[in-house]
Amino acid sequence: MAQNIYDTPEFFTNYSNLLRSQKGLDGAPEWPRLQTFLPGSLQGSRVLDLGCGFGWYTRWFHEHGAASVHGLDVSQNMLDRAREMTDPETYKGITYLRADLDSKDIPLLTDAGDGSVDMVFSSLALHYLVNLQELLAQAYRVLKPGGTFVFSVEHPIVTAPRVMGMIDVQIKDPRQAAGEGESEVLQRKIWPLWDYQVEGLRETNWLGADGVHKQHRTVTTYINLLLGAGFALTGFDEWCPREGELDGRPEWVNLREKEMVKPTFLLVRATKSKGAV
Incomplete structure (x- = not known):
């Protein structure tokens, strides 16, 4: 089972105070670029949001035309907060379900029919998983031909150091x-x-908690896992703020000093061939 640090009270409180937790997509500096990786239209689509957290993306997809969006997360705290923020009358097409993405049996994914989903999405969740290869195979299977898998992870330059x-x-x-x-x-x-080529578990201190588990993989490994699952790589961005991108956002003033030094996120769009079966 994947580590569930988010259901630790102190950690969840600290996470809830992050800018992206308070402001949602407006507090996620990578969102404008990640948004360009999404399909041109979500109208009538079926979407899976893996590691949905507070449901910010889940709700955005529904607001932009998705007929059904299923948010999955291992954390009960995350799901409780997502449900609190999701009015059932306004968001009738949204469901939230607890699921361990490292499991071989993931509700709404492993039991989804072949070619039944238009988009699989994941924001900053896959770098926690040990069994990523199996998850990618499942995502490929459930996507319709021409469907997309859009995700972000912490950039491998960020996950590599054993002391961050x-x-x-x-x-x-x-x-x-x-x-x-x-x-x-x-x-x-x-x-x-440090140890960029040494893949595997990293135990880090984050948000005041020791022993937070993340899985370090190189960029090469991410790409080869996608290609091995059958995907075509159709979008790729080693996110780092561009000149002027943080201007006018005083809440991001501290990012100018540290985020310009390295790529912070890896943004990826992978597509299932239209001729795939």
């Missing part, structure tokens, strides 16, 4: 030409890239 966090360093200015006297010393923040 920016480091302050002093380096000599490499731009200064040789022979011009002593090089100027620059103060820089760097993200240490």
